[in-house]
Structure formats: structure tokens, C-alpha cells
Amino acid sequence: MQTQPASFDELYAAHFGDLTVQLYAYFGDRQEAQDVVQEAFCRALARWRTVARYDDPVAWVRRVAWNLALSKWRRARTALAFLRKQHGADIHLDGPGPERVALVAALATLPAQYRRAVVLRYLADLTVAQIAEREGVPEGTVKSWLHRARTALAAQLNSDDADGGAR
Amino acid sequence: MTDNLGKLFADLRTEELQKVLPPGADDVRRTVRRRQGVAASAGAVVAVTVIAGAIAVSGGSGGSAPAATPSPSRSEFAPPQPGPEQASRMVLAGKALGDPEKLPYVMATADVVTAGYENAAIDLPADDYRLFVYCVGPGTADVVLKAGDFGDNKVAAGRVTCGEPPVPAQFRFTQTVDGGMRLFLSGDKEAAGQAAFSFKFVRAAEFKESPSGASTANANTAAQLLTDAGIGGVNKVTTESNKTLDEPRPAGNYLASFGCAGPGTVSFVIRSAKTLRDGTVGTDGQTETSVSHKCTAAGKITKNVPMALPAGSAFTITAEANTAARNKAGWAYAFRPA
Numbered sequence: 019m020q021t022q023p024a025s026f027d028e029l030y031a032a033h034f035g036d037l038t039v040q041l042y043a044y045f046g047d048r049q050e051a052q053d054v055v056q057e058a059f060c061r062a063l064a065r066w067r068t069v070a071r072y073d074d075p076v077a078w079v080r081r082v083a084w085n086l087a088l089s090k091w092r093r094a095r096t097a098l099a100f101l102r103k104q105h106g107a108d109i110h111l112d113g114p115g116p117e118r119v120a121l122v123a124a125l126a127t128l129p130a131q132y133r134r135a136v137v138l139r140y141l142a143d144l145t146v147a148q149i150a151e152r153e154g155v156p157e158g159t160v161k162s163w164l165h166r167a168r169t170a171l172a173a174q175l176n177s178d179d180a181d182g183g184a185r
Numbered sequence: 186m187t188d189n190l191g192k193l194f195a196d197l198r199t200e201e202l203q204k205v206l207p208p209g210a211d212d213v214r215r216t217v218r219r220r221q222g223v224a225a226s227a228g229a230v231v232a233v234t235v236i237a238g239a240i241a242v243s244g245g246s247g248g249s250a251p252a253a254t255p256s257p258s259r260s261e262f263a264p265p266q267p268g269p270e271q272a273s274r275m276v277l278a279g280k281a282l283g284d285p286e287k288l289p290y291v292m293a294t295a296d297v298v299t300a301g302y303e304n305a306a307i308d309l310p311a312d313d314y315r316l317f318v319y320c321v322g323p324g325t326a327d328v329v330l331k332a333g334d335f336g337d338n339k340v341a342a343g344r345v346t347c348g349e350p351p352v353p354a355q356f357r358f359t360q361t362v363d364g365g366m367r368l369f370l371s372g373d374k375e376a377a378g379q380a381a382f383s384f385k386f387v388r389a390a391e392f393k394e395s396p397s398g399a400s401t402a403n404a405n406t407a408a409q410l411l412t413d414a415g416i417g418g419v420n421k422v423t424t425e426s427n428k429t430l431d432e433p434r435p436a437g438n439y440l441a442s443f444g445c446a447g448p449g450t451v452s453f454v455i456r457s458a459k460t461l462r463d464g465t466v467g468t469d470g471q472t473e474t475s476v477s478h479k480c481t482a483a484g485k486i487t488k489n490v491p492m493a494l495p496a497g498s499a500f501t502i503t504a505e506a507n508t509a510a511r512n513k514a515g516w517a518y519a520f521r522p523a
Binding site: 026027030031034035036038039042043048052056059060061063064065067068082085118121122140141168171172175 | 190191193194196197198200201202204205206207208209210212213214216217220221305306307308334335363364365
């Protein structure tokens, strides 16, 4: 719990980047990720008096960003680009090394729930319990998603990294 | 977390963080200001301006709105750029919101109609509200208001017909808890990209509806019936709201007459209430008579009901109009010494 509420600017500065990376790993598109996170911060500012009183305002912003990512709001904008990436064609990433390109491409082949779980686990550092609460499913389901995701990613990345524990 | 996969994600985070270029908190503020448009508090003097904003998403269902394309450096679709005609309609839509001095609104904004518009920058305290949506130009637009930041909790839905001057679509709703709301507006083929809209949220408690022409005319009819019955000193009253009127009189015996004209039912209650030390009349008192009139176009009256008024008291007459009668029927009354 925070002892002193962060200002909106502090919250934005501290978390815009991390949230964007998480959404980027989910979308495979940096600009789309940035748009969704920016929109989530817009909605936070619109009701900042309420959000600022929450114990963890960034959790609210993260939830909004992810919900936007799954909503019509984004689908209306990115359906074509997303489909293209789902089919693994024409992935153009500016900059990341080949391993990161491969990771993002491999993530794009996962079912959406697995992809969300693995991104929240590895990039948002949420616990299994937190992911389960967010997704509204039992913890066992999240563990199963993560296991299957790791297996699929390992296969995609030709890795022996197919199993491992979850907190 | 397995080491190799964990390292890959850690590297991805490190690399990507260097590439993220946040548009900035000021950009967020500009966006929210545009979406929230005009926010007025009771009693504040606020110039009504027309502000384009919110999210305009190409609906893909035949709308003729300009295609919305993401700007590389902005967090939202660029709203349609209004041409001179649309800009003129936006001004009219903004003016239709009215004077916030006379009717304060919690939030109001205006924009060009698109095939799909969403405004999520609505934050309302728990209260009863009325939503007014105006549309200037051709076509129609569907309006949906949802409670919460996500989900499908519809609290109001309907259609606004565009026109000049605009006739507002009105919606009543209750915000049960403080929080966000989302307003969706979808213009049809004629309206999208051509018409302009505005909307405002008004607290129900602050809303004072103007009497309609029909209610005024029916109040005249009711008054005329009483006059024709030989009753003088008639008062005419409209039914845009339920009203209680005070009639301070000296102690004595009186004859009360009242009547209504128009559709629906009007219920009358006459009480004798004590006059307070400051000269006003108490809100409660002994009921002298209670009558419901099913009003007619020709009018219906009850006349010369005898009642006594004690010293230090005043009559109060309350009339409640049902939905059918609300702001359509009119009524009249008179008290005269017996």
C-alpha cells in the first residue's frame, strides 16, 4: 500500500514504458501498444480523483490497458495488422536482436490467454494468484496456461526451456 | 521462472524500454480536455465552446465518416476534420447546450458525428441525471450510455434525430456509484461525417423543465372553465413539474375550486398549514380535500368545496401530474370567501 499517493505525472513517468513493453509483447506492435497504454492513462486522468485514491493506481491503469487491448476499441483499429502477425507473415520489427524477434514472433502464435498469462508473468511480474484474479480463473488454470505457453514457446524457440516453476 | 525464457523476456524489456517514446503526460491532459469539453459546476460562468475530441472509430458498416487513421505520435484517432458546413453545425450543436447559468451541467462536449464514437472521459458522482443529446444536420444517430469503464452495463439507449434546430433526445438514468461512464454515438450513413452533435449531463435535481405550449394552453382552458362557472381570482398552473402553491388568507370559511384540461390525470391535495414566524408556510398540514381528476380536452373542474382556515394558517394546493399529463395538461384553481 502506498503511504503517499503518487501524482499522475509520476505514475505516467514510472509506468508508461513498462506497460508499453507488456502490451508490445502481446500485440507484437509497438505503436499499437503505445496507443493502448496512452489511452489507458487518458482514462485514468479523466477520473484521477478516484484512481489516485486506490492502493495501487498502476494496477487500475494496467487493467484498463489490457481490457482495451481485448476490446473493440483496439480491434477496430488493428484487426488487419494483428491477423497478419497471427499468420506469421511480414513481421517487421525495428531494432530488436534476432532472439527478441523470435520471442515476439513465437508469442504471436500462442492462444491469447496463454500469451496474456506469460506476458503478465514474465513482463509485468505478476504472481500466479494475481493473474488468476485478473483473469477470473482458478490459479491452477493459470499454471496450466503458463506451462502450455512455456512448452509452446520452447518448441518455437527450439529451446529446452519447456518447464519451470511458477510462483 | 526458467532461466533462459526469463532472460529472453528480461532482454526484451531492456531493449524495448529504450525504444518507447511516451507521448507525455501533457498529451494525456490535452486529450482529456478535448474529450471532457465543457465541464461546468453549479453557478460557474462557463463559455460554451465547441471542442472536438474523444475517439472516432470507423465503424465499417457503411458509414461515410472519414476513415480514422492512427497518428504516429498520438494516442487516439484523429477526429474528422470538420469542413465549413460541419463546423457551422458544431457551433449550433454547442449553442443547443444552453446557458449553464440557467441549467448547470456536469459535463458537455460537441463533435462531428461519426459511424462510431466513444467518449470514455466521463466521470460522474453517484446521483440521478438527465442526458441530453443534440444533433444538427441530416440523418440520425444511435446513443448508448454504459456505466463503468468496461463491460456492457447499459443505463440508457435510444436514437437522436438530427435537425435544425435540434430537438434533443433525453435520457434519465441513475449513477449508483461514483465512477466512469462511456457514451457511444453511431451516426447513420446520412449523419456520419456530416452532422454535428453535442451532449450534456445535468443533475436531475437541478433540472427545471420549461412549460410546454400545450400545458400553457390547457391551463388557460381550465382557468376559462372556472371563470365561466362564475368563479373569480383564478390562477393558472402548468404541469412541467409537480407544484405546491401557498395561498395565505385571513382566517375564515372559503370555497375552493380547481380543475384541469388535457391528457392524463392530475391529483389535487389542499391542506391548511400553519404560517411560520418568518411568514412562510409550513410544508405539512391538515388535508382539507384530496381529489384526482382524469383530465379531458374540454376540461374538468371541481368547484366550491367548502373549507375553513384557522388563524395563522394558509392554504396549500399541491397538484401531481402523472406521466400522461406531465407538461401536457394544465390546471387552475381559486379560493374565495364563502
